[in-house]
Amino acid sequence: xxxxxxxxxxxxxxxxxxxxxxxxxxxxxxxxxxxxxxxxxxxxxxxxxxxxxxxxxxxxxxxxxxxxxxxxxxxxxxxxxxxxxxxxxxxxxxxxxxxxxxxxxxxxxxxxxxxxxxxxxxxxxxxxxxxxxxxxxxxxxxxxxxxxxxxxxxxxxxxxxxxxxxxxxxxxxxxxxxxxxxxxxxxxxxxxxxxxxxxxxxxxxxxxxxxxxxxxxxxxxxxxxxxxxxxxxxxxxxxxxxxxxxxxxxxxxxxxxxxxxxxxxxxxxxxxxxxxxxxxxxxxxxxxxxxxxxxxxxxxxxxxxxxxxxxxxxxxxxxxxxxxxxxxxxxxxxxxxxxxxxxxxxxxxxxxxxxxxxxxxxxxxxxxxxxxxxxxxxxxxxxxxxxxxxxxxxxxxxxxxxxxxxxxxxxxxxxxxxxxxxxxxxxxxxxxxxxxxxxxxxxxxxxxxxxxxxxxxxxxxxxxxxxxxxxxxxxxxxxxxxxxxxxxxxxxxxxxxxxxxxxxxxxxxxxxxxxxxxxxxxxxxxxxxxxxxxxxxxxxxxxxxxxxxxxxxxxxxxxxxxxxxxxxxxxxxxxxxxxxxxxxxxxxxxxxxxxxxxxxxxxxxxxxxxxxxxxxxxxxxxxxxxxxxxxxxxxxxxxxxxxxxxxxxxxxxxxxxxxxxxxxxxxxxxxxxxxxxxxxxxxxxxxxxxxxxxxxxx
Amino acid sequence: xxxxxxxxxxxxxxxxxxxxxxxxxxxxxxxxxxxxxxxxxxxxxxxxxxxxxxxxxxxxxxxxxxxxxxxxxxxxxxxxxxxxxxxxxxxxxxxxxxxxxxxxxxxxxxxxxxxxxxxxxxxxxxxxxxxxxxxxxxxxxxxxxxxxxxxxxxxxxxxxxxxxxxxxxxxxxxxxxxxxxxxxxxxxxxxxxxxxxxxxxxxxxxxxxxxxxxxxxxx
Numbered sequence: 001x002x003x004x005x006x007x008x009x010x011x012x013x014x015x016x017x018x019x020x021x022x023x024x025x026x027x028x029x030x031x032x033x034x035x036x037x038x039x040x041x042x043x044x045x046x047x048x049x050x051x052x053x054x055x056x057x058x059x060x061x062x063x064x065x066x067x068x069x070x071x072x073x074x075x076x077x078x079x080x081x082x083x084x085x086x087x088x089x090x091x092x093x094x095x096x097x098x099x100x101x102x103x104x105x106x107x108x109x110x111x112x113x114x115x116x117x118x119x120x121x122x123x124x125x126x127x128x129x130x131x132x133x134x135x136x137x138x139x140x141x142x143x144x145x146x147x148x149x150x151x152x153x154x155x156x157x158x159x160x161x162x163x164x165x166x167x168x169x170x171x172x173x174x175x176x177x178x179x180x181x182x183x184x185x186x187x188x189x190x191x192x193x194x195x196x197x198x199x200x201x202x203x204x205x206x207x208x209x210x211x212x213x214x215x216x217x218x219x220x221x222x223x224x225x226x227x228x229x230x231x232x233x234x235x236x237x238x239x240x241x242x243x244x245x246x247x248x249x250x251x252x253x254x255x256x257x258x259x260x261x262x263x264x265x266x267x268x269x270x271x272x273x274x275x276x277x278x279x280x281x282x283x284x285x286x287x288x289x290x291x292x293x294x295x296x297x298x299x300x301x302x303x304x305x306x307x308x309x310x311x312x313x314x315x316x317x318x319x320x321x322x323x324x325x326x327x328x329x330x331x332x333x334x335x336x337x338x339x340x341x342x343x344x345x346x347x348x349x350x351x352x353x354x355x356x357x358x359x360x361x362x363x364x365x366x367x368x369x370x371x372x373x374x375x376x377x378x379x380x381x382x383x384x385x386x387x388x389x390x391x392x393x394x395x396x397x398x399x400x401x402x403x404x405x406x407x408x409x410x411x412x413x414x415x416x417x418x419x420x421x422x423x424x425x426x427x428x429x430x431x432x433x434x435x436x437x438x439x440x441x442x443x444x445x446x447x448x449x450x451x452x453x454x455x456x457x458x459x460x461x462x463x464x465x466x467x468x469x470x471x472x473x474x475x476x477x478x479x480x481x482x483x484x485x486x487x488x489x490x491x492x493x494x495x496x497x498x499x500x501x502x503x504x505x506x507x508x509x510x511x512x513x514x515x516x517x518x519x520x521x522x523x524x525x526x527x528x529x530x531x532x533x534x535x536x537x538x539x540x541x542x543x544x545x546x547x548x549x550x551x552x553x554x555x556x557x558x559x560x561x562x563x564x565x566x567x568x569x570x571x572x573x574x575x576x577x578x579x580x581x582x583x584x585x586x587x588x589x590x591x592x593x594x595x596x597x598x599x600x601x602x603x604x605x606x607x608x609x610x611x612x613x614x615x616x617x618x619x620x621x622x623x624x625x626x627x628x629x630x631x632x633x634x635x636x637x638x639x640x641x642x643x644x645x646x647x648x649x650x651x652x653x654x655x656x657x658x659x660x661x662x663x664x665x666x667x668x669x670x671x672x673x674x675x676x677x678x679x680x681x682x683x684x685x686x687x688x689x690x691x692x693x694x695x696x697x698x
Numbered sequence: 699x700x701x702x703x704x705x706x707x708x709x710x711x712x713x714x715x716x717x718x719x720x721x722x723x724x725x726x727x728x729x730x731x732x733x734x735x736x737x738x739x740x741x742x743x744x745x746x747x748x749x750x751x752x753x754x755x756x757x758x759x760x761x762x763x764x765x766x767x768x769x770x771x772x773x774x775x776x777x778x779x780x781x782x783x784x785x786x787x788x789x790x791x792x793x794x795x796x797x798x799x800x801x802x803x804x805x806x807x808x809x810x811x812x813x814x815x816x817x818x819x820x821x822x823x824x825x826x827x828x829x830x831x832x833x834x835x836x837x838x839x840x841x842x843x844x845x846x847x848x849x850x851x852x853x854x855x856x857x858x859x860x861x862x863x864x865x866x867x868x869x870x871x872x873x874x875x876x877x878x879x880x881x882x883x884x885x886x887x888x889x890x891x892x893x894x895x896x897x898x899x900x901x902x903x904x905x906x907x908x909x910x911x912x913x914x915x916x917x
Contacts, residue, residue: 012910020842023850024857025834026785026825033784041779101775102768179789179797179851179885228787228851229885261790386916451849451886584910588845591908596848596887624794624883633876635889639907643916 001547002502004583004646010460012584012644015470017456019226019449028226031196032258034185040069040097042244042257043104045111046266047086047093050120050337050617051133054084054093054113061110062096067103070251071096071111075212075242086115087135087301088337089618090266095243097255120337122612124273124298127336135301135335142296143333146315151326157290158326161281164290165362169278169355170679171662172609173298174271175264175627176344180228182268183258184241188248192219195245197237198258200230201487202448205237206480212242213249224448224478231600232343233269235487240268265622269342270610272314272333273297276355280363286377291319291327297351299333302340313341316348320356321421323380337617338610343489345597346422346655350604350662354680357418357663361670365404371667372397372417383580384419384554387643391417391578394641395558405674410565413573416667417558418660424581424652425551426492427544429500430483433462433508435538439527441466442474443504447485447497449477452654453589454493458501460586465505467523483541491652495549498585498650504542511540549650555579555657557598559664560636563672565691568684570606570669572636579640579657582648594640594657601661603630606681747815754815758783759827769815773807774798776814777824785825785854789883796882797851799858800824806862808881825854828861837861837899846895848886855882860896869900 004011022028059071074092077084086093096107119133126132127141135141151157158164178198184205185196193215197205202222210217227234237245244257259268274297281290299313314333364374376388392398400415407413431445443462449455455477459470466473476482485497512529513521515538521529558576563569575598584590607628611620621627662680670676675690688694748769756763756776765780774791777783777800786809787797793811800809801823809817828835837860840846847853856879863870863878870878875896884892897904 016842017845017847019850020845020847021834021838023847023853024825024838024841025829026783026854028850029784030787030851032788033778035782035784100768100771101779102770177885179787179795179849179883181789226850229849231885258788261792383913386913390911390916451847451851453848580913587908587910589848591906592845592848592886592888592891595890599887599889600885623792624790625792629883629885630887630889631883632879632889632892635893637907638890640909642908642910643913644910645913 002506002545004548004649005464008464010463010470012587013460014587015456015460017453017589018459018470018475019455030180030226030228031185031198031224032180032183032256034196036185036187036254039185039254039256040099040251041101041104042095042097042247042255043108044092044240044243044257044263045094045108046263047089047091049086049115049117050089050122051118052086052115053118054086054115056112056114057093058112059094061112062107065098065103065107065110067099068107069097069099069253070247071107072243072246072250074239088339090263090339092239092243092267095247095257097247097251120617122336122338122617123614124275124296124334124336126614127298127334128296135337141335145330145332147328147330149328154290154292154326154328158279158281160283161289162284163363163367164279164281165359165366166279167359167362168678169276169358171274171351171354172681173273174344174604174608175610176231176233176269177264177627177629178229178231178234181259181261181264182234182238182240184237184244185254185256186241186244186248187254188213188245192221193245195220195222195237195241197222197224197241198227199224199234200448200450200489201235202446202478202480203484204235204487205241208236209241209245212237213245222480227448227450230450231345232347232489235489238268262622265627266619267339269344270300270339271344272299272341274314274316274351274355278355278359280359282363282367286367286369286374288322288324288378289326291324293318293329296332296334298336299341300338301335316352318352318356320352321381321419322356322378338612338619345600346659349422349659350601353418353420353659353663354666357660358666358676358678361416361667362676370401372401375419379419381421381554384556387554387556387578387580390641391556391558391576394639395576397558400560404671407672412563412565412672413560414563414668414670414672415558415560416664416671417556418663418667420555420656420659422491422553422656422659423551424491424495424553424656425549426494426496426652429485429496430541430543431500431504432483432539432541433504435508435512435530435533437530437533437535439530440474441472442476443501444476444482445485445497445500446480446482447477447493448488450488452493452593453586454497456589457494457498457585461498461501462505465502466509466526468526491654494585494652495551495650496544499544499548500542502548503545504540507542508538508540512538547649550582550648551651553580553651553653553656555660557660557664559661559668561665561668561672563669563687565673568687570682570687572602572665574637575661575664576639577641577657578643579653580643580645581653582651583646584642584644585650590642590653591640593654594642595638597655597657598638598661599630599635601658602634602665604680605662605665609681752815754818756814756817756822757820758822759824765814767814769813771814772810773800773812773814773817774809777809783824783826787851787854789851794883796859797855799855799882801858801862804862804865806859825857828857835861837864840895840899844891844895844898846888846891848888852882852884856884856892860899863896864900869902870896
């Protein structure tokens, strides 16, 4: 069984991100930055109707606009011929490419589209009604319920409880909003296709672009040297990638088609909403005993397609991390005329955490038990057991936790906690090393670095295994010409890539030692050994091995908030994170991931919500002046305690840190006020409503 | 669709504005406004450019950048789409996120919201212009050492905002850093590290609150 070296100089060190110099200097070329010769600007025309039957589309006027070189219909539109129904505000209709953005803007205005508007529905509650307009003719908006249960008689089980609480928790549709929008620069020539993609998965882009453009997969090369964030929404080339390819083919020139921020909000993914009606009971010894949940949420138009088969896109993990002997969980997905959901950082978990951890606190309060003790009493995960105790000490839980609503004065303080659970395992990556006689070495791996630090991780591992320094190693990722690795989602990348780099470097070293006759070619002997290689470089292939990575992380977070009961404004003062993982490969980038998870969770708790207008079917807050993201001034003091467990090998930690933050803040707000705000984002209006101070929403 | 808020390309020309204004206001006032408009038109006549491309010269990072662009092209579009200077990023394209921040005469400016043609005759500094003789600036070095970046797409904007602050206030308080970066957004959540980087570049000590604890030592 392979194992990580006992002596680690760079693995687990504070070494800086290897691509940071390129990123701070503007030298890093993102897919939105590349400028192949004669490149054209591309843009997409989208539906301005929430639902409509198209009667006419005429692209000719667009082609007459000066500078315009190509105009194509969106693939779904051209495939459906005369039977085109647009199902949401923002659905792709056509694309244009021209010599400037301005030419494209003129061309989009010139395209003639006529359509008959059809009834639509954009809010979950409206879509559930029996007489609601159907998003899809062939299926009702509301999917069949997906039911899971345990125990013979739930009513009896609730009857056995010493205390039972009920609550209706809701979470909004959240939009990914990576700062680099979705998009690609695509060059289609007779020799094949080159695509610079802002993606989390170069191989899935290769596959889907080949299908979309009807070319063999081996003729499609995808390059992602840098990319500006994904958070789960960037797999595959997207409709926009195929449109860019079609435009490039027609114009016989490369086309850069990056979505606008508006497009981004409308069409390329979001986290489904949830409406969780819950009931939770515990026996007199403080053990959870009975639970019921009816949940529905929307995944946009995508839900309708899946509802035909009885599945659903908005399901949550329930009863979350807890083992409850008696439960019934029923979940439904409701289709609305809005863009489809996609996986979003820890899919299904932040909403589940907000609901479940909220009702846990309600029950603890009702039973007069400290919420910390209540969790210790009910959490089945051994590592988290220690994390509660350790975190509580660092946070000062015993001193800070007071009876709900007992904070004096108009500005009330409160504390809350919540926990996380995630996998973080991965496998399947391949890699190769190329070693030259001058001692230079390149490591190539067909993964992609989303800003998570994957390139840095590769350099640190290779440095320790070869006795070199990170600056001696050239790391290449993000190219389908390199050995395949797979998409970067589910926090799988670190656990999948690291063992492959271990294997590659170990084998390369053995091969180098054999060819050179140098017994130990590491460190000081490296150059001498390489000199004996001759003119042909040594190329060695390696792959993921068992035993160097694992999965299953916990994590606990504590939050302290201040709530102004006159204005309803919530200020997060402090968050303490206790996170386990495995072997820390890159300390700096690991910490950055944890900070980032918390900060995204603060946005989910307090600011972010997609807002659909029921009278026009339009998304009302597509850009950042109305869709609020957490800013620098909103960031509290964040203390991170990372539990080092090298014996577990490498585990990905990109997702767990964003799971419990909103729940911990929600519990802290309830602790401050003495009444609960059951819906996120916890806006000033909702706080005032909970306090009975806002007559408009009472 | 660049702006779904105006799906029909709704816009108000000066003439239609005056017309509608005239319909609801006194005729005399309209006549007066019409004459003002005529005067303005006359005064502007010699300065009318476009709608086709016009030659412009920008002073970017100390070098002249000669371009042929339409007058409606923003400074950001001129840099990103008409020159190789793609370091400034387009994220929101409406002055909410700061990823396009450049310095104009040392003032941080959203380049997405300033026309290229109006940026002539001023000293424009982009992220590519911060290093001197191939050496990164102290702000850039601090962003590297403090890991004040993740995906890196907001990074050029933050570096420019912090640079502008430190040129004005060499030793800022934390609140001054927060204020100077209030026009910049990051989605990855690098803010705490940006704060450290700004302080480090200013020579002000700040400490990280991260600890690695061996699991075996926990109770």
